[in-house]
Each structure stands twice: as structure tokens, then as C-alpha cells.
Amino acid sequence: MGAAASSAAAGLGLPVSRLSARLGVAALALAAVALGAVTWHRARPRRRRRLRRQQVGTVSQVCIYPVKSCMGVPVDAAECTALGLRSGSLRDRFWMVIKEDGHMVTARQEPRLVLVSITFENDRLIFKAPDMDQLVLPTKLPSTNRIHDCRLFGIDVQGRDCGDEIAQWFTKFLKTEAYRLVQFETNLKGRVSTKILPTEEKYQVAYPDGSPVHILSDASLADLNTRLEKKAKMEHFRPNIVVTGCAAFEEDTWEELVIGDVELKKVLCCSRCVMTTVDPDTGIIDWKEPLETLKSYRLCDPSERHLYKSSPLFGVYYSVAKVGNLQVGDPVYRLVE
Template identity: 50%
Template structure:
């Protein structure tokens, strides 16, 4: 006799006296679950609509937080951000020797003048140059295991980093003329990243979705996207035209859309990559640092942005007076994106 499951649409043998039929029923149930799961996935994909919203016009990574970017034509996109070969976005960090507190251009504006280079023919080294410093610095990307792992503090959370050595420490301390000794650290692949759900910022309950949402030394997300149209809109409102996209340090720049269209992009597909929005990017004083001079203005572009890019009054307890400019994303599907790729908004 056969038993037909109306829910699963499968047939299973009736239970026999020796109990062997149970195995057939069990296997039938498993197969049915897989069939239902596959059907659900197929239907959910059919419900998705992809709408082209623009084109990737620029890609960049910032290997050392607050230092200059590396411009890319192609980027491998992983769970903690973009990479160029072994060089990953915001996986190096300057910290104080005594407490391990992060040092960024908020505290040391001249960090934005440090040039970072990597050449595939010289794959083992990350090189640093800076104005007024005669000797370039070369740091191995793969550090000796004998180098100590330091506990660093990034927005109130502990995060590890392997010390890059005394030469790197002396180089950054001297260039920044820091009274307190500094160290350079590197976040390695097997280290424990910061989990968004554990952060204490008021915005976290609004933006963090899964325990998999993690970052190394980035502020809050592994990907930050901006559009040329939004930058042009801001530029038209500024009295001084010295502010550029470089003040805002995006990983992905999109052209071919209207200003602030990006605010509504919940999911994007670029190349083989799928991104999910975390939040609009709330801006701080770092954007007032001139990337060409390393001088912090302290006012623009924040004052102009505050005139038209603040949160709703009901959310002021979360965002305060920080204006929004750009969008923070996490990743749902790893892959590769390139300059020139179409950008699709995924609607469900």
C-alpha cells in the first residue's frame, strides 16, 4: 500500500511489520522538505525584480584606516569588505601604545596624507610614504607569529590586531609628531571581528540584522556607497568648492542616477555581489579634513549637510545632529565587482 502526502507531493511505502517502512517514510519526508525548500527558493527568486539604477564609476579600498585609498578597477568582495589581492579594506589601524585606542583623522588629521601602495610584483609588502618623510616604510603583509597581538579599542569594543613592529611604530609616531607612542596593527583573517549586534551605539538595534554582520576596523559597515549625483547636489550648495568625494571615503561610487536615490536602495546586485543596506551613513568631523592638506576645517561640509540632510525629529535621540550622506551596506553574496558594472536595485 502507498501513502500519499498531499503537503509534500511524494509517495512513501506503508509501514511494514518489521519496521523497515519507517525508513521509507523518513526518506520521503526528507525529500519532500527539500522539494518544498527548493520550490520556496525558486518562487522567492521569481518574485524578485531587478531594476537598473546606475553604473559603478569608481571603486576604492582604504587599507589603513584614515590613510589614503587605493583606487581599483576590480574588487573581490568578502564578508569584511573589499580586497586587492592580500590587501583588505581597513584591516590596518594606528593605535596608541598605552591603551590601544584607535587613532584616526578625527584625532590626527595628517593621517589622510599617508600614501599606501601595493604592487602584485612585490606581493609581500605594503609600502607607506608621507610628505616630509624621506624614508618610505615597508611592512610585511604576513607578519611573523612572534609579533604580539594587541587588544585595540574601536568605539568602545575590543578588537585584536597583530603588531607591525617597532619600525612602523616609530615611523607613524614621528610623522604625526605624536607625544604618545603609536603602534600600527593588522587584523588577520582568523581574528575575531566586531559584531554589530554587540555594539552599544543607539543606531545598532535599527540596523543590525544577523550575528554575521561584522567588521574589522571599519566604523560600522564593510561597504560604503555614494553617488556622483548626490555629491554634485552638495557641491552646488557649498560656498567653497574644495570638498570632494575623497572627504567621504566611499568604497563604491555610482553614476547615472538622481541625487539621493541611494537612500531607498535596500538591496543591490553589482557584478556577482549582492549587498544589503544597513543604514544611511551618518557623518562626523572627519569629513571636514582636507584630503590634500591634512587640515581640519571643523565646519564644512557638515554645516551645509545639516541644513538639509538631518534625520526625522522622532529619530534625533539616535542620530543627533549628524547629517546623512551615502549608505552603509553589508554583504549577502560574495563575489567580484568592477568599474563599469551595472548597478541593479533588487525589489522583493
């Protein structure tokens, strides 16, 4: 102990050793408080943005498309999982037609796929198509069925073979070459978003083009139809969720949404291709409308051309930030600061 400490001890009438101990304890206590303050400051979580809900519309339709490019199944309510909408064993874009070499087949190559309707009963898919007997397929496949290595827009993905009977059914209906049907399973290799779209949002999908959820508004379709001689249907664009009560193309501006207890985050606007020119009633591909009209007024801003190139935009892709349930009639809330 230094001279000053010794003098202080003498003035207090304390032995030097006892004062030294007391000073040591005090110093340790002060150090602990200081360290605790620093640790608390460093460990304190970053404050979340204060967001409020602003209603922008109401859900008017919910649709699950079990087989890629085939008809959708309207539902009143659905669970929204990280991989998209589901209702029991019925899941969105969990089945896909492929060539025998594993390459995907969509209505771009086989427009008549849009004429295949699907109903769902007791964990079974019931397939119907013009001039075809209906076929029933269980959603639970034998584990002995082959796993195919498939290609979807140049990206590897897997699927379990659905059997010879449904393969022959699609082959007979399409009348062009031999096809098979595969089913995605959650334990199989999916596709990662960053390989599909120019986005930093990371998620997995099964067989959708780009994201787990696709949203479009009634008003946007109504706006398009004011410019078309032959009116387009919502089936031309195949959204999962249709929103009513908003302005045309207002959905382009919705970054974060809450529907039911589901939270969604915008990935990108949906860039459109020749798939939109397949007539959902006839299965005939037009190659022109409504795509040409969309190109006349729905191209992206030049600053975003690296994202969308020359494709027109119609609808929005969303990832699932919080899983949950939603239904027709739910308010659609936009999260704003």
C-alpha cells in the same frame, strides 16, 4: 473483522483472512500517501520573492582604504568578501594606528593621517608622507608578533603588531605621542555589527566604522557642492564604491543591490561626523564644513531620530549578502518586486 466486513468477504467469495489482509494493505497505502502529502507540504521551502533587476547607475570608482584614516588606493576591480573589498593581500580597513594602550587613532584625533599615502606592490604596502622617507611593510607578518587588544569606538577588537619600524615611522610623522600599527587577521576577534550600529543585520567587520561596504553617488556630492563655497571632494567621505548615472541621494532608497556577481543589502544610511571636516589635501581639520551644510538639509526624518540622532546622512552602509567580484564600469542593479 466486523460483521459488515465478513458479509463483504462472503459476497466476494473470499476467505475472511485474505480480505482482511488486502484491506490492511490498502489502508497502509492510503495512510502513506496522506502522510507523504503532509510531509511535502510542511517541508516545502518558503517561496522566494520574485525580484527583478532595475539598473540605477554604473560604478565609476572603486577604492580600498588599507589603513584606517589614511589615503585610499583606487582599483579597477576588487573581490567583495564578507569583510569588505580586497585586491590580493590588499584589504579594506585591515590596518589601524593605535596608541600604546590599544585605543584607536583616526583623523579625528590626528588629522594628518589623511596625508599618508599607500601603494601596493608584491604583497607589500609602501607608505609615503610629507617630509618622510618611504617605508615598506610586508602584508604577511611574523606569527611571533604580538596580538594587541584594541578598542575601537568602545568595542574590543584585536590586531597583530606590525613591528617597531612602522611604529616609529608613524610616531615621527605625527609628532605627538608613541603610536603603533596593527593588522587585522581573519582568525582574530572582529567586531559584530549589532554592537556597532542599531541594526538587526548581523555581520563582522575589522576596522571600518560600521559596515563592510560604503556607497555614495557622484550626484549626491555634486548636490552638496552647489551649497558650498569651498567644494568638497569624494575623499572627504571615503566611500568604497562610487555610483554615477543616478539622481542625488537616490542611493538612500536602494535596499538590495547587485553589482557584478556581488549582492549587497542596505544596513543604514551613513551618519556623518567631524571626520568629514578634515581637508584631504592639507590634513587640517576645519570642525565646520562640509558638516554644517549637511546638517542644514540632510538630517533624518523625525521618526528615525533614534537611529541617527542629530547627525546628517550622506552615503549608505551595506552588508554583503553574496560575495563575488565587481569592477569599475559594472552596472548597478536595484532588486525590486
